[in-house]
Amino acid sequence: xxxxxxxxxxxxxxxxxxxxxxxxxxxxxxxxxxxxxxxxxxxxxxxxxxxxxxxxxxxxxxxxxxxxxxxxxxxxxxxxxxxxxxxxxxxxxxxxxxxxxxxxxxxxxxxxxxxxxxxxxxxxxxxxxxxxxxxxxxxxxxxxxxxxxxxxxxxxxxxxxxxxxxxxxxxxxxxxxxxxxxxxxxxxxxxxxxxxxxxxxxxxxxxxxxxxxxxxxxxxxxxxxxxxxxxxxxxxxxxxxxxxxxxxxxxxxxxxxxxxxxxxxxxxxxxxxxxxxxxxxxxxxxxxxxxxxxxxxxxxxxxxxxxxxxxxxxxxxxxxxxxxxxxxxxxxxxxxxxxxxxxxxxxxxxxxxxxxxxxxxxxxxxxxxxxxxxxxxxxxxxxxxxxxxxxxxxxxxxxxxxxxxxxxxxxxxxxxxxxxxxxxxxxxxxxxxxxxxxxxxxxxxxxxxxxxxxxx
Numbered sequence: 001x002x003x004x005x006x007x008x009x010x011x012x013x014x015x016x017x018x019x020x021x022x023x024x025x026x027x028x029x030x031x032x033x034x035x036x037x038x039x040x041x042x043x044x045x046x047x048x049x050x051x052x053x054x055x056x057x058x059x060x061x062x063x064x065x066x067x068x069x070x071x072x073x074x075x076x077x078x079x080x081x082x083x084x085x086x087x088x089x090x091x092x093x094x095x096x097x098x099x100x101x102x103x104x105x106x107x108x109x110x111x112x113x114x115x116x117x118x119x120x121x122x123x124x125x126x127x128x129x130x131x132x133x134x135x136x137x138x139x140x141x142x143x144x145x146x147x148x149x150x151x152x153x154x155x156x157x158x159x160x161x162x163x164x165x166x167x168x169x170x171x172x173x174x175x176x177x178x179x180x181x182x183x184x185x186x187x188x189x190x191x192x193x194x195x196x197x198x199x200x201x202x203x204x205x206x207x208x209x210x211x212x213x214x215x216x217x218x219x220x221x222x223x224x225x226x227x228x229x230x231x232x233x234x235x236x237x238x239x240x241x242x243x244x245x246x247x248x249x250x251x252x253x254x255x256x257x258x259x260x261x262x263x264x265x266x267x268x269x270x271x272x273x274x275x276x277x278x279x280x281x282x283x284x285x286x287x288x289x290x291x292x293x294x295x296x297x298x299x300x301x302x303x304x305x306x307x308x309x310x311x312x313x314x315x316x317x318x319x320x321x322x323x324x325x326x327x328x329x330x331x332x333x334x335x336x337x338x339x340x341x342x343x344x345x346x347x348x349x350x351x352x353x354x355x356x357x358x359x360x361x362x363x364x365x366x367x368x369x370x371x372x373x374x375x376x377x378x379x380x381x382x383x384x385x386x387x388x389x390x391x392x393x394x395x396x397x398x399x400x401x402x403x404x405x406x407x408x409x410x411x412x413x414x415x416x417x418x419x420x421x422x423x424x425x426x427x428x429x430x431x432x433x434x435x436x437x438x439x440x441x442x443x444x445x446x447x448x449x450x451x452x453x454x455x456x
Contacts, residue, residue: 007021014369014370016370017369017370017373020370020373020374020377021373023377024373024376024377024380025142027145027377027380027381028141028142028145028146028380029141029142029145030145031145031146031147031150031380032144032145032150035150044282044387046154046284047154048153048154049154049155050101050102050105050109050154050155050156051155051156052155052156052157053092053104053105053108053155053156053157054101054156055080055081055082055083056082056084056089056092056096056156057092057095057096057101057104058081058082059081059082059084059089059092060089060092060093060096060097061096062082063089063252063253068257068260069082069086069089069253069257069260069261070082070083070257070260070261070263070264077267078263078264078267078268083264083268084158084217084218085216085217085219085249085258085261086249086252086253086257086258086261087216087245087248087249087252087253088216088217089252089253090248090252091217092108095107095108105156108156109153109156109160111161112158112160112161112164113143113144113149113153113160115160115161115164115165116143116149116160116161116163116164116167116349116352117139117140117143117164118164118167118168119163119164119165119166119167119168119171119353120139120143120167120352120353120356121136121139122167122168122171123167123168123170123171123174123353123356123357124139124356125171126170126171126172126174126175127174127356127357127360129360143352146349146352146380147345147380147381147382147383147384148345148346148347148348148349148379148380148382149163149346149349151284151285151345151346151383152346152349155285155346157346158217158218159346159347159349159350160349161217162214162217162218162221162349162350163349163350163352163353165210165211165213165214165217166210166211166214166224166333166350166353167352167353167356168206168210169206169207169208169210169211169214169329169353170207170329170353170356170357172203172204172206172207172210173203173204173207173227173234173325173326173329174326174357175203176201176203176204176207176325201233204231204233204234204237205233205234205236205237205240206237207227207234207237208228208233208234208235208236208237208238208239208240208241209237209238209240209241211224211225211227211228211234211237211238212225212237212238212239212241212242213241215238216241216245219265220268220336220340220341220342220343220347221336221340221350222336222340223310223313223332223333223335223336223339223340224332224333224336224350225238225332226313226314226317226328226329226331226332226333226335227317227325227328227329227332229314229317229318230317230318230320230322230324230325230328231322231325268341268342269341276288276291276408278404278407279386279390279407279408279410279411280390280391280404280407282386282387282390282391284345284383285344285345285346285383286344286345286383286386287337287343287344287345287347287348287382287411287413287414288343288408288411289337289338289343289411289413289414289417290302290305290306290338291408292406292408292409293305303341306339306341309335309338309339310335310339313331313332313335313425316328316331316425316428316429316432317331317332317428319432320428320431320432321431321432323431324427324428324431324432326357326360326361327357327358327361327424327427327428327431328428329354329357330354330357330358330420330424331421331424331425331428333350333351333353333354334351334354334417334420334421334424335421335424336350337350337351337413337417338417338418338421345382345383345413348379348380348382348413348416348417351375351376351379351417351420352376354420354424355372355373355375355376355420358372358420358423358424358427359372359373361427362423368423371419371423372419372420372423374416374419375416375417375419375420375423376416377416378412378413378415378416378417378419379412379413379416379417380416381412382411382412382413382416383413385412386410386411386412386413389407389410390404390407390410
């Protein structure tokens, strides 16, 4: 039975689930046609211009010409230029050296899209689902209709490539063998036993290495490494990536480029601390999840929240038992768009493997899969949903403009992101030793009360 048939068979048992799934599937399948219509009829819908890919190939040209990878703007910043670590230039070099600009951009889009599509299939297979050929084609169609994926394709961004790496990391994490399966928080063959030896854990090492690859590519994704704290084997896999990457980077780009990159990182953090522009000055990549928090003269409230939330997530990862590795992974990846200083709509592509993991877990435990699908729907509708709320609705209902001070709370992606983070956090918390101790104490107290009552 295909996944769609399984879903339809539950229409009487879980009508809300089927309704939300139907709405999400319809929205994803229809969006390519909607995007084509928007691009042909309105000015605000951007075309496939691959602007960010131009920044990458510009860095390749400067490297080959012996110039600095990071030219400064007149204001001393780096806006609109190459912002990745020096070694990442090697990733884009073949597309610049062998092809014209547009052909190179299309090849990059195809390669990164296939990687993400293949990674999601690998994750679904690791979870024990055997996709039929038409379901694989359907998965490609759904990915092509996911707005953050379409946006990253228009810009020539790296989000699809990163989404593929994260999907393969999640698949390796699920396949990490620990004995018989023990429920929705275990992997395909996971248990609650202690770590096995490094020689017996190639999947754990691969999961850590793929995660490190993402962090090397873009430091803004650092919170996705939460699951590395959960298992030393995955941490070792991540650390093994560092020496060859450092050697390659210094070998090809020298020390000076890396010193300049430290300035780029500092500039990026300061940009993330700046106040958000009004959402009425709308752009498709606009996502400011914490900008609605009040400012503070000493330490920004948003920055304090990031620090506190990051510490709490790290603590959950350390406290959670091995069987919770799925949800620990999902929590770290889902949290990063909320916690990274400068975030964009296309970062939501990384939430696709999170959604697959959480959806599988909620279905297995008969939990709340509707929340997962609703979260994906909200991040899918984020950009144009926000535009509708802050530009279209006030024109139709002028009184709505009185809510402009809280427009940032209307970001659909914010609520979708919070749904996924919250669900993952609850599931991880339910597996922690502290929760189990409190539950056991409560059961013992109840049993003691009953015995006392029997004695009376």
